[in-house]
Amino acid sequence: MKAGERRRRLLEIISAGGMVEVSKAAEMFGVSKMTIHRDLALLEKEGRVRRVFGGAVAVDQGPATPSKSCIICSRPGPGNLRYIITLTGRGAVECCCPHCGLVAHITYGADISLALATDFLTSIPFTASQGSFVAESRVVPCCSPSILAFRSLNDARSFASGFGGRVFSFSESLSFLGGQLGPDHSLGCCHREGV
Numbered sequence: 001m002k003a004g005e006r007r008r009r010l011l012e013i014i015s016a017g018g019m020v021e022v023s024k025a026a027e028m029f030g031v032s033k034m035t036i037h038r039d040l041a042l043l044e045k046e047g048r049v050r051r052v053f054g055g056a057v058a059v060d061q062g063p064a065t066p067s068k069s070c071i072i073c074s075r076p077g078p079g080n081l082r083y084i085i086t087l088t089g090r091g092a093v094e095c096c097c098p099h100c101g102l103v104a105h106i107t108y109g110a111d112i113s114l115a116l117a118t119d120f121l122t123s124i125p126f127t128a129s130q131g132s133f134v135a136e137s138r139v140v141p142c143c144s145p146s147i148l149a150f151r152s153l154n155d156a157r158s159f160a161s162g163f164g165g166r167v168f169s170f171s172e173s174l175s176f177l178g179g180q181l182g183p184d185h186s187l188g189c190c191h192r193e194g195v
């Protein structure tokens with residue numbers, strides 16, 4: 001496959017799934033990770049993708065696109081909290097913050113093919129299932145109970161030691177939130193507590 005063709009395919013993957021991972025792409029195209037890194041660097045230079053840890057994501061199409069509202073609570077999300085999930089057959093949709101992102105996991109379950117959380121400290125997107133989450137800290141920038149996402153476990157611990165809250169893995173935070181929601185997953189929880 002020619003380099004140009006490979007880059008076109010990479011763009012397709014990113015626009016369909018929201019993100020491409022370097023290691024998976026290298027495997028898929030049978031080339032080295034270095035080659036994929038170079039492809040993504042070039043695409044980034046052309047302003048077509050944004051590189052993130054381990055891969056690249058679609059660039060925002062600029063101010064022409066109105067900020068999308070949260071699929072769970074309909075509130076427009078502050079940029080540094082965004083949680084983007086890719087639903088089979090629906091493409092990428094936004095959640096305002098990790099709280100709603102995790103609610104979306106509980107709601108949509110197996111329909112979610114990819115989930116990207118945004119690191120609370122660096123604003124860098126990362127694969128949500130590999131991150132750490134701080135629940136119920138004193139910092140409540142969006143929905144309550146507050147859940148913030150961190151790419152690094154150490155960052156999550158440092159944050160919690162300063163601002164309180166409990167540090168959870170992805171699956172622990174899912175069960176935590178599952179326990180907070182009613183048995184019918186009543187989702188009104190977020191914004192009816194006088195946030």
Ligand SMILES: [Zn+2]
Pocket residue numbers: 070071072073074075095096097100143190
């Ligand atoms: Zn929300």
Ligand SMILES: [Zn+2]
Pocket residue numbers: 096097098099100142143190
């Ligand atoms: Zn929220």
